[in-house]
Amino acid sequence: MNRTSDRPYTVMLIVPTGVGAAIGGYAGDALPVARAIAQVADRLITHPNVLNGAQLYWPLPNALYVEGYGLDQFAAGRWGLRPVHQNRVGLVLDAGIEPELRWRHLQAADAARATLGLSLTDYAMTDAPLGVSLQTAASGATWGALQNPDALLRCVEKLVTQAGAEAIAVVARFPDDAGSEALHNYRHGQGVDPLAGAEAVISHLVVRTFQIPCAHAPALSPLPLDPTLSPKSAAEELGHTFLPCVLVGLSRAPQFATHAVAPGQASCPEIWADQVDALVIPATACGGSAVLSLSQTATQIITVADNITRMQTPAAALGLRAIAVQSYLEAVGVLVAHRAGLDPVALRPQMNPLRAIASYPSWQHLGKT
């Protein structure tokens, strides 16, 4: 795409995790949306839930893999993003993972080193099982908690201080619930991902404490073959782990700049929230921290009606100005127009004439000169 100005056209794509998003609520099924937007933007800022497809992933050179807590801090203007060429990734393994499954994860990590050339530090195991528990809130969103969050943080600290890890991949043992209705629905491309909320809490905790990139892959026992498995959920049933996409994403995830440096003093250009040109979000899920923060800036918010979620927070209910579209295809069209400096109204068959602004007191009447 030809650049029409010196300012890189930057788009943020958010599909909140654990809210039953029709697109992106399953096994990396929003990745095609990210690929499409990455074609029309100079930079795409998005989060692991969008880019992670377990064994599947797609290298997008202009995509920035930013964990959700970091995304919220970035959108609020508190943190910047500092692109990197590579990160040394430290692997945390939950002591609660049984030996055979732990070996599968270590082999996935070794495969990423040998076949993809990723840089990993020595791994570390938590000094106590993390004890992940899953919860579904009244809204229908999934959440979760850890019995031993301090064990996670002690392990990460060891990787950062002793092994020099610059990004953290966490593998926590999640409860197996093969017969549950929630899992059955998920495997058939419906319902809410029962694991997603707890996964977000784990990575949020690490990013909040250490201010470095983090992402999570759940350790689960393999599921029996289901010939009726939904294509949207299939990527998570190809292998023994969900780890490959996490390692790939973290290998080039931007570091966080917790304070701005003077122009010319940064070792490489940093990205701050005032550089985000557009935000694409499901129409009913506008109630997140990042959306509310960016609504206070010049960022153009685009809401997508097709991407139904369990949330009930449309932009209008929160007083947010947004362009409402039906599909991500239409959203891509709006981004192209926005980038070109076009009012989308000009691309529609009907256009109303200009009207005079509503009645306003004259300056003389106000005593101003």
Place this chain on the structure above:
Amino acid sequence: MQLQLVAVEVALGEGTEALQRAIALALQIYGEPLRWAITAVDSDRRVAQVEAVVIVAAAPLCQESGVGERG
């Protein structure tokens, strides 16, 4: 450290900046907000339903009467 799921109701007020401050204040009663989202809006009552996971500091062991001391 403990993690706790909480739900609160916050008045919509005027503007998103004020709303974010009101949400932060409402959640800080329970702990440090780690992750939160407005999950629904009641436009008639002008309130937002918020769900969050907060960090609760572990309560210190009581120093009096031997409670919490190990024998």
